[in-house]
Amino acid sequence: MITNADIAKMLSQTADLLEIKGENPFKVRAYRNAARLVENSSKDFNKLVKEGFDLTKLPGIGNDLSTYIKEIVTTGKFSKLEELKKEIPAGLVDMLSIEGLGPKRIKQIYDAFHITSLEELKKYAENGELAKLPGFGPKLIEKILKGVRQLKKAGIRFLWAEVEEIAEDLREYLLKFPGVEIVEIAGSYRRKKETVGDLDILVIAEDYMKVSEYFIKYPKVKEVHSAGLTRSTVFLENDLQIDLRAVSKESYGAALHYFTGSKAHNIEVRKLAIEKGLKVNEYGVYKGAKKIAGKSEEEVYKAVGLCFIEPELRENRGEIEACINNSLPNLVKLEDIKGDLNIDESLIDEAVKLGYKYVGIKNKKIKRKDIKVFSIKEVEVGKIKEDKDVDFLVGIVNENNTLNEVLDAIEKVTFLRFYRDIKAKKEVNLDFDLIFKEMAKNGVILEIISRPNNLISEVLIKKAIESGVKISIVSTAKNKNELKFIKYGINQARRGWAERKDIINTRNSREIKKFLQI
């Protein structure tokens, strides 16, 4: 079965190939936008097509792309992509991930030498042939050679939780510079995305043009990539890329909005601005030459006719429409959490200290006066046996389970957990429309594991909520430190548009008992 991710991948590959071919950049963008739309959609396109839904009703999908998506869903192939692959060697696509090489230069190289692999590119860079092309100076050649060597590292992403410490350390370092008023980590870090590719740091300072010089002296910097007066980029020892942007106080809101992204969200906001005859950039909102907003994010949104949108929602997944319709979610907060339904038995005292009203522990019944202790049992879907000695069964779905096994489990368990390993790119791939529908019908709760590498995707969380499924956020803590994992689960739930009412462990123990009919 073709998944949304498969469709998105094909459209995105097509975009890459069209770009190298030298097609109209806006056409390329149309393909990329469509790829993003499909990938981020909580609707299953396979299903939409089979139900005869008119895809051209979706923003950014016209007659052509609608036909193409239908072709992909029904045949599993995209003939246009197959044609392009015959025409353009795969090696050229690899070159796109080399720093400093974009479609124009790759085309230029290909037209001149008909090079089709990275090995050949390296050879031509070294033997001086490449330098004969107009615009290819010594520094660019050096950059290309370096890019060929480092290609494998391209595209590495870090788990949000992995960069948390370094982000805070950098914030403290920058705050030490005289005159620095605000340091904000923007970008995907601020949007709490499960993985981040780099850190975008925004600095507000009196003498903001001097901060950059101080920034590149940060002790963990391995390499300075670029250093301007208002923008600089460095790489740390662990290859994490850090972008610094320094602006004045008057532009704080506009800059924060701009650098928080996502890119897709920003483009939508700018489109709205244009409709109102306004222009938005990182310095402010302008009516002609006059600046009408920029000090705060609220001001920026207001100027273009929108309400404030939480960073976690800024992915162009309907948040702008929701704002206009006054239907934005009131996102769940860490403080709303009243208990953790999966911790180690040894942590009950710590849970009490955190103010939790209840916890869940495995395979054991314990009675305490200061906290309600539920007993849970984790069982693999497909091997479920009833167990009267525990309060709840948690069904664990792994990659190999079939849809039927999951549907069968839904009739027997209270919670369902779906296996995912973000770094290994492994996850359960089943018909979630059907699964969530059945879960909602049977009152089965979706478990969010808060471990940073095992978080269920926010797209699925959103879909579950839309289907009426309730959610439990658990830490699965084995030690005191891991109890704090709950915040990563909250981050992901917020990205999935979860409100307090969607999360069962925001309720007190009596409500939980009633809810679960114990």
Place this chain on the structure above:
DNA sequence: GCCGTTTTCGGCCCGACTGTTTTCAGTCG
């Protein structure tokens, strides 16, 4: 390739930095 009640053609977000030029194209975010 998409889009539209000022448009069915002619736009499409916007600016910084680099490296190469001698005023700017390409890349990037």
